Amino acid sequence: MKTREAIGKRIKELRKSRKFSQSFIAQKLFISQAAYSLIENSQNGIVAEHIIKLSKLYGIPADYILTGNKHLVEISNSSGFIPLVRAEAQAGFLKNYPDKENHQEYDWYRIPGFEPIEGQKLFEVDGKSMLPTIIPGDIVICEPQKEIDNTLEGSVVLAVLTDRILIKRFRVNPDPDVILLESDNPEDGELQEQNISRKELRELMLVKGKISSVLLAPDNKDFKGRIKSLEEVVDHLKQELAVMNQQINSLLKGGDA
Known part of the structure:
Protein backbone atom coordinates (compact mmCIF):
# COMPACT_ATOMS: atom_id res chain seq x y z
CA MET A 1 0.00 0.00 0.00
CA LYS A 2 2.87 2.35 0.83
CA THR A 3 4.32 1.77 -2.63
CA ARG A 4 1.00 2.70 -4.24
CA GLU A 5 0.83 5.87 -2.13
CA ALA A 6 4.39 6.83 -3.06
CA ILE A 7 3.73 6.34 -6.79
CA GLY A 8 0.53 8.38 -6.57
CA LYS A 9 2.41 11.17 -4.82
CA ARG A 10 5.22 11.21 -7.40
CA ILE A 11 2.97 11.33 -10.46
CA LYS A 12 0.92 14.07 -8.79
CA GLU A 13 4.07 16.12 -8.16
CA LEU A 14 5.20 15.55 -11.75
CA ARG A 15 1.86 16.71 -13.12
CA LYS A 16 1.79 19.84 -10.97
CA SER A 17 5.41 20.70 -11.83
CA ARG A 18 4.41 20.82 -15.50
CA LYS A 19 1.10 22.54 -14.72
CA PHE A 20 -0.90 19.80 -16.44
CA SER A 21 -4.51 19.12 -15.53
CA GLN A 22 -5.75 15.67 -14.54
CA SER A 23 -7.95 15.70 -17.63
CA PHE A 24 -4.92 16.29 -19.87
CA ILE A 25 -2.99 13.36 -18.35
CA ALA A 26 -6.06 11.11 -18.46
CA GLN A 27 -6.45 11.86 -22.16
CA LYS A 28 -2.80 10.86 -22.77
CA LEU A 29 -3.41 7.58 -20.93
CA PHE A 30 -6.75 6.95 -22.72
CA ILE A 31 -8.67 6.73 -19.43
CA SER A 32 -11.24 8.94 -17.76
CA GLN A 33 -10.30 11.82 -15.48
CA ALA A 34 -12.02 10.04 -12.61
CA ALA A 35 -9.95 6.88 -13.17
CA TYR A 36 -6.75 8.90 -13.23
CA SER A 37 -7.71 10.73 -10.06
CA LEU A 38 -8.07 7.36 -8.26
CA ILE A 39 -4.47 6.49 -9.28
CA GLU A 40 -3.07 9.80 -8.00
CA ASN A 41 -5.00 9.40 -4.73
CA SER A 42 -3.62 5.85 -4.31
CA GLN A 43 -7.05 4.24 -4.41
CA ASN A 44 -6.15 2.35 -7.58
CA GLY A 45 -2.81 0.92 -8.74
CA ILE A 46 -1.07 1.92 -11.95
CA VAL A 47 -0.44 -0.46 -14.85
CA ALA A 48 2.89 -0.84 -16.69
CA GLU A 49 1.51 0.70 -19.90
CA HIS A 50 0.62 3.90 -18.04
CA ILE A 51 4.05 4.06 -16.37
CA ILE A 52 5.76 3.87 -19.76
CA LYS A 53 3.53 6.60 -21.22
CA LEU A 54 4.11 8.88 -18.24
CA SER A 55 7.88 8.38 -18.38
CA LYS A 56 7.89 9.44 -22.06
CA LEU A 57 5.57 12.37 -21.37
CA TYR A 58 7.75 13.74 -18.57
CA GLY A 59 11.08 12.67 -20.08
CA ILE A 60 12.13 10.66 -17.02
CA PRO A 61 13.12 7.01 -16.42
CA ALA A 62 10.18 4.75 -15.62
CA ASP A 63 12.12 3.61 -12.55
CA TYR A 64 11.70 7.05 -10.99
CA ILE A 65 7.91 6.65 -11.01
CA LEU A 66 8.21 3.21 -9.42
CA THR A 67 10.98 3.81 -6.87
CA GLY A 68 11.73 7.52 -6.74
CA ASN A 69 15.38 6.89 -7.69
CA LYS A 70 16.70 10.21 -9.00
CA HIS A 71 20.19 8.98 -9.83
CA LEU A 72 19.28 7.31 -13.09
CA VAL A 73 20.20 8.98 -16.39
CA GLU A 74 17.71 9.11 -19.21
CA ILE A 75 19.28 8.10 -22.53
CA SER A 76 18.43 10.98 -24.87
CA ASN A 77 19.95 14.01 -26.62
CA SER A 212 39.35 6.63 -34.15
CA SER A 213 41.07 3.59 -32.69
CA VAL A 214 43.46 3.32 -35.64
CA LEU A 215 46.92 4.87 -35.90
CA LEU A 216 48.43 5.31 -39.34
CA ALA A 217 51.46 3.10 -39.73
CA PRO A 218 54.71 4.78 -40.84
CA ASP A 219 54.66 2.70 -44.04
CA ASN A 220 51.35 4.24 -45.06
CA LYS A 221 51.50 5.18 -48.78
CA ASP A 222 50.20 8.68 -48.21
CA PHE A 223 52.64 9.21 -45.36
CA LYS A 224 55.55 8.00 -47.51
CA GLY A 225 54.43 10.21 -50.40
CA ARG A 226 54.37 13.30 -48.22
CA ILE A 227 57.80 12.53 -46.74
CA LYS A 228 59.26 12.06 -50.24
CA SER A 229 57.77 15.38 -51.37
CA LEU A 230 59.27 17.14 -48.36
CA GLU A 231 62.67 15.56 -49.02
CA GLU A 232 62.55 16.77 -52.63
CA VAL A 233 61.69 20.30 -51.48
CA VAL A 234 64.53 20.28 -48.96
CA ASP A 235 67.01 19.06 -51.62
CA HIS A 236 65.86 21.81 -53.97
CA LEU A 237 66.29 24.44 -51.25
CA LYS A 238 69.79 23.12 -50.48
CA GLN A 239 70.76 23.48 -54.15
CA GLU A 240 69.41 27.04 -54.32
CA LEU A 241 71.19 27.92 -51.08
CA ALA A 242 74.48 26.58 -52.47
CA VAL A 243 74.09 28.72 -55.60
CA MET A 244 73.32 31.81 -53.48
CA ASN A 245 76.40 31.16 -51.32
CA GLN A 246 78.57 30.97 -54.44
CA GLN A 247 77.16 34.28 -55.70
CA ILE A 248 77.70 35.95 -52.34
CA ASN A 249 81.29 34.70 -52.15
CA SER A 250 81.93 35.98 -55.69
CA LEU A 251 80.57 39.42 -54.75
CA LEU A 252 82.68 39.52 -51.59
CA LYS A 253 85.86 38.60 -53.51
CA GLY A 254 85.10 41.25 -56.10
CA GLY A 255 84.72 43.83 -53.34
CA ASP A 256 88.09 42.91 -51.84
CA ALA A 257 89.78 43.43 -55.21
Whole structure:
Protein backbone atom coordinates (compact mmCIF):
# COMPACT_ATOMS: atom_id res chain seq x y z
CA MET A 1 0.00 0.00 0.00
CA LYS A 2 2.87 2.35 0.83
CA THR A 3 4.32 1.77 -2.63
CA ARG A 4 1.00 2.70 -4.24
CA GLU A 5 0.83 5.87 -2.13
CA ALA A 6 4.39 6.83 -3.06
CA ILE A 7 3.73 6.34 -6.79
CA GLY A 8 0.53 8.38 -6.57
CA LYS A 9 2.41 11.17 -4.82
CA ARG A 10 5.22 11.21 -7.40
CA ILE A 11 2.97 11.33 -10.46
CA LYS A 12 0.92 14.07 -8.79
CA GLU A 13 4.07 16.12 -8.16
CA LEU A 14 5.20 15.55 -11.75
CA ARG A 15 1.86 16.71 -13.12
CA LYS A 16 1.79 19.84 -10.97
CA SER A 17 5.41 20.70 -11.83
CA ARG A 18 4.41 20.82 -15.50
CA LYS A 19 1.10 22.54 -14.72
CA PHE A 20 -0.90 19.80 -16.44
CA SER A 21 -4.51 19.12 -15.53
CA GLN A 22 -5.75 15.67 -14.54
CA SER A 23 -7.95 15.70 -17.63
CA PHE A 24 -4.92 16.29 -19.87
CA ILE A 25 -2.99 13.36 -18.35
CA ALA A 26 -6.06 11.11 -18.46
CA GLN A 27 -6.45 11.86 -22.16
CA LYS A 28 -2.80 10.86 -22.77
CA LEU A 29 -3.41 7.58 -20.93
CA PHE A 30 -6.75 6.95 -22.72
CA ILE A 31 -8.67 6.73 -19.43
CA SER A 32 -11.24 8.94 -17.76
CA GLN A 33 -10.30 11.82 -15.48
CA ALA A 34 -12.02 10.04 -12.61
CA ALA A 35 -9.95 6.88 -13.17
CA TYR A 36 -6.75 8.90 -13.23
CA SER A 37 -7.71 10.73 -10.06
CA LEU A 38 -8.07 7.36 -8.26
CA ILE A 39 -4.47 6.49 -9.28
CA GLU A 40 -3.07 9.80 -8.00
CA ASN A 41 -5.00 9.40 -4.73
CA SER A 42 -3.62 5.85 -4.31
CA GLN A 43 -7.05 4.24 -4.41
CA ASN A 44 -6.15 2.35 -7.58
CA GLY A 45 -2.81 0.92 -8.74
CA ILE A 46 -1.07 1.92 -11.95
CA VAL A 47 -0.44 -0.46 -14.85
CA ALA A 48 2.89 -0.84 -16.69
CA GLU A 49 1.51 0.70 -19.90
CA HIS A 50 0.62 3.90 -18.04
CA ILE A 51 4.05 4.06 -16.37
CA ILE A 52 5.76 3.87 -19.76
CA LYS A 53 3.53 6.60 -21.22
CA LEU A 54 4.11 8.88 -18.24
CA SER A 55 7.88 8.38 -18.38
CA LYS A 56 7.89 9.44 -22.06
CA LEU A 57 5.57 12.37 -21.37
CA TYR A 58 7.75 13.74 -18.57
CA GLY A 59 11.08 12.67 -20.08
CA ILE A 60 12.13 10.66 -17.02
CA PRO A 61 13.12 7.01 -16.42
CA ALA A 62 10.18 4.75 -15.62
CA ASP A 63 12.12 3.61 -12.55
CA TYR A 64 11.70 7.05 -10.99
CA ILE A 65 7.91 6.65 -11.01
CA LEU A 66 8.21 3.21 -9.42
CA THR A 67 10.98 3.81 -6.87
CA GLY A 68 11.73 7.52 -6.74
CA ASN A 69 15.38 6.89 -7.69
CA LYS A 70 16.70 10.21 -9.00
CA HIS A 71 20.19 8.98 -9.83
CA LEU A 72 19.28 7.31 -13.09
CA VAL A 73 20.20 8.98 -16.39
CA GLU A 74 17.71 9.11 -19.21
CA ILE A 75 19.28 8.10 -22.53
CA SER A 76 18.43 10.98 -24.87
CA ASN A 77 19.95 14.01 -26.62
CA SER A 78 18.72 16.24 -23.80
CA SER A 79 20.87 14.35 -21.28
CA GLY A 80 23.99 14.45 -23.45
CA PHE A 81 23.76 11.20 -25.41
CA ILE A 82 24.08 10.59 -29.18
CA PRO A 83 22.80 7.45 -30.98
CA LEU A 84 25.36 5.32 -32.83
CA VAL A 85 24.40 3.83 -36.20
CA ARG A 86 26.86 1.00 -36.77
CA ALA A 87 27.88 -0.04 -40.31
CA GLU A 88 25.74 -3.19 -40.25
CA ALA A 89 22.71 -1.20 -39.03
CA GLN A 90 22.77 1.48 -41.74
CA ALA A 91 20.43 -0.43 -44.08
CA GLY A 92 17.86 -0.55 -41.27
CA PHE A 93 18.42 3.15 -40.59
CA LEU A 94 17.57 3.99 -44.22
CA LYS A 95 14.55 1.69 -44.20
CA ASN A 96 13.08 3.29 -41.07
CA TYR A 97 14.19 6.88 -41.81
CA PRO A 98 13.13 9.24 -40.25
CA ASP A 99 11.36 7.22 -37.50
CA LYS A 100 12.75 8.61 -34.22
CA GLU A 101 11.44 5.66 -32.24
CA ASN A 102 13.81 3.47 -34.25
CA HIS A 103 16.75 5.28 -32.62
CA GLN A 104 15.97 3.54 -29.35
CA GLU A 105 17.39 0.35 -30.88
CA TYR A 106 20.87 1.87 -31.13
CA ASP A 107 23.64 2.23 -28.59
CA TRP A 108 23.93 5.75 -27.15
CA TYR A 109 27.14 7.46 -26.07
CA ARG A 110 28.28 10.66 -24.42
CA ILE A 111 31.18 12.33 -26.24
CA PRO A 112 33.49 14.61 -24.21
CA GLY A 113 33.63 18.11 -25.66
CA PHE A 114 30.42 17.77 -27.69
CA GLU A 115 27.06 19.25 -26.79
CA PRO A 116 24.47 16.99 -28.45
CA ILE A 117 21.74 18.75 -30.38
CA GLU A 118 18.50 17.47 -31.88
CA GLY A 119 19.25 15.19 -34.81
CA GLN A 120 22.95 14.70 -34.07
CA LYS A 121 24.14 11.12 -34.69
CA LEU A 122 27.21 8.91 -34.71
CA PHE A 123 27.95 6.77 -37.78
CA GLU A 124 30.50 3.98 -38.10
CA VAL A 125 32.50 4.29 -41.32
CA ASP A 126 32.84 1.21 -43.50
CA GLY A 127 34.22 2.37 -46.85
CA LYS A 128 37.66 3.66 -47.88
CA SER A 129 36.64 6.69 -49.96
CA MET A 130 37.92 9.20 -47.39
CA LEU A 131 41.33 7.64 -46.70
CA PRO A 132 43.53 8.88 -45.10
CA THR A 133 41.23 11.52 -43.53
CA ILE A 134 38.75 8.93 -42.26
CA ILE A 135 39.66 5.27 -41.83
CA PRO A 136 37.24 2.29 -41.93
CA GLY A 137 36.09 1.69 -38.37
CA ASP A 138 36.19 5.37 -37.41
CA ILE A 139 33.10 6.84 -35.75
CA VAL A 140 32.08 10.22 -37.18
CA ILE A 141 30.02 12.76 -35.23
CA CYS A 142 27.42 14.25 -37.58
CA GLU A 143 25.22 17.30 -37.21
CA PRO A 144 22.22 18.15 -39.44
CA GLN A 145 22.88 20.84 -42.04
CA LYS A 146 19.58 22.67 -42.41
CA GLU A 147 20.64 24.93 -45.27
CA ILE A 148 22.59 22.97 -47.89
CA ASP A 149 23.52 26.15 -49.76
CA ASN A 150 25.32 27.41 -46.64
CA THR A 151 27.64 24.38 -46.55
CA LEU A 152 31.26 25.48 -46.68
CA GLU A 153 33.36 24.38 -49.64
CA GLY A 154 35.56 21.45 -48.66
CA SER A 155 33.52 20.39 -45.62
CA VAL A 156 33.36 16.68 -44.88
CA VAL A 157 29.71 15.64 -45.00
CA LEU A 158 27.55 12.56 -44.57
CA ALA A 159 24.85 12.34 -47.22
CA VAL A 160 21.78 10.25 -46.40
CA LEU A 161 20.39 9.19 -49.78
CA THR A 162 17.33 7.11 -50.62
CA ASP A 163 19.36 3.91 -51.00
CA ARG A 164 22.77 4.50 -49.40
CA ILE A 165 24.87 6.62 -47.08
CA LEU A 166 27.99 8.43 -48.35
CA ILE A 167 30.80 10.21 -46.50
CA LYS A 168 32.52 12.63 -48.87
CA ARG A 169 33.92 16.13 -49.19
CA PHE A 170 31.41 18.79 -50.25
CA ARG A 171 32.18 20.84 -53.35
CA VAL A 172 30.21 23.82 -54.63
CA ASN A 173 28.26 22.98 -57.78
CA PRO A 174 26.88 25.69 -60.09
CA ASP A 175 23.87 23.47 -60.81
CA PRO A 176 21.32 24.21 -58.02
CA ASP A 177 19.63 20.82 -58.47
CA VAL A 178 22.81 18.80 -57.97
CA ILE A 179 25.42 18.56 -55.22
CA LEU A 180 28.99 17.50 -55.93
CA LEU A 181 30.69 15.09 -53.53
CA GLU A 182 34.38 14.22 -53.74
CA SER A 183 36.54 11.48 -52.22
CA ASP A 184 39.85 12.17 -50.48
CA ASN A 185 41.17 8.78 -51.58
CA PRO A 186 42.80 9.18 -55.03
CA GLU A 187 42.38 5.43 -55.58
CA ASP A 188 38.57 5.72 -55.50
CA GLY A 189 38.55 5.61 -59.33
CA GLU A 190 35.36 6.63 -61.08
CA LEU A 191 33.76 7.31 -57.69
CA GLN A 192 36.29 10.09 -56.98
CA GLU A 193 33.61 12.66 -57.83
CA GLN A 194 29.87 12.03 -57.67
CA ASN A 195 26.99 14.26 -58.72
CA ILE A 196 23.99 13.67 -56.47
CA SER A 197 20.52 14.93 -57.33
CA ARG A 198 18.89 16.87 -54.51
CA LYS A 199 15.77 14.80 -55.07
CA GLU A 200 17.80 11.74 -54.06
CA LEU A 201 19.13 13.48 -50.95
CA ARG A 202 17.19 12.86 -47.73
CA GLU A 203 19.54 14.68 -45.39
CA LEU A 204 22.96 16.31 -45.43
CA MET A 205 24.96 16.20 -42.21
CA LEU A 206 28.22 17.95 -41.36
CA VAL A 207 30.97 15.77 -39.90
CA LYS A 208 31.98 17.72 -36.78
CA GLY A 209 34.56 15.27 -35.50
CA LYS A 210 35.63 11.65 -35.38
CA ILE A 211 36.61 8.95 -32.92
CA SER A 212 39.35 6.63 -34.15
CA SER A 213 41.07 3.59 -32.69
CA VAL A 214 43.46 3.32 -35.64
CA LEU A 215 46.92 4.87 -35.90
CA LEU A 216 48.43 5.31 -39.34
CA ALA A 217 51.46 3.10 -39.73
CA PRO A 218 54.71 4.78 -40.84
CA ASP A 219 54.66 2.70 -44.04
CA ASN A 220 51.35 4.24 -45.06
CA LYS A 221 51.50 5.18 -48.78
CA ASP A 222 50.20 8.68 -48.21
CA PHE A 223 52.64 9.21 -45.36
CA LYS A 224 55.55 8.00 -47.51
CA GLY A 225 54.43 10.21 -50.40
CA ARG A 226 54.37 13.30 -48.22
CA ILE A 227 57.80 12.53 -46.74
CA LYS A 228 59.26 12.06 -50.24
CA SER A 229 57.77 15.38 -51.37
CA LEU A 230 59.27 17.14 -48.36
CA GLU A 231 62.67 15.56 -49.02
CA GLU A 232 62.55 16.77 -52.63
CA VAL A 233 61.69 20.30 -51.48
CA VAL A 234 64.53 20.28 -48.96
CA ASP A 235 67.01 19.06 -51.62
CA HIS A 236 65.86 21.81 -53.97
CA LEU A 237 66.29 24.44 -51.25
CA LYS A 238 69.79 23.12 -50.48
CA GLN A 239 70.76 23.48 -54.15
CA GLU A 240 69.41 27.04 -54.32
CA LEU A 241 71.19 27.92 -51.08
CA ALA A 242 74.48 26.58 -52.47
CA VAL A 243 74.09 28.72 -55.60
CA MET A 244 73.32 31.81 -53.48
CA ASN A 245 76.40 31.16 -51.32
CA GLN A 246 78.57 30.97 -54.44
CA GLN A 247 77.16 34.28 -55.70
CA ILE A 248 77.70 35.95 -52.34
CA ASN A 249 81.29 34.70 -52.15
CA SER A 250 81.93 35.98 -55.69
CA LEU A 251 80.57 39.42 -54.75
CA LEU A 252 82.68 39.52 -51.59
CA LYS A 253 85.86 38.60 -53.51
CA GLY A 254 85.10 41.25 -56.10
CA GLY A 255 84.72 43.83 -53.34
CA ASP A 256 88.09 42.91 -51.84
CA ALA A 257 89.78 43.43 -55.21
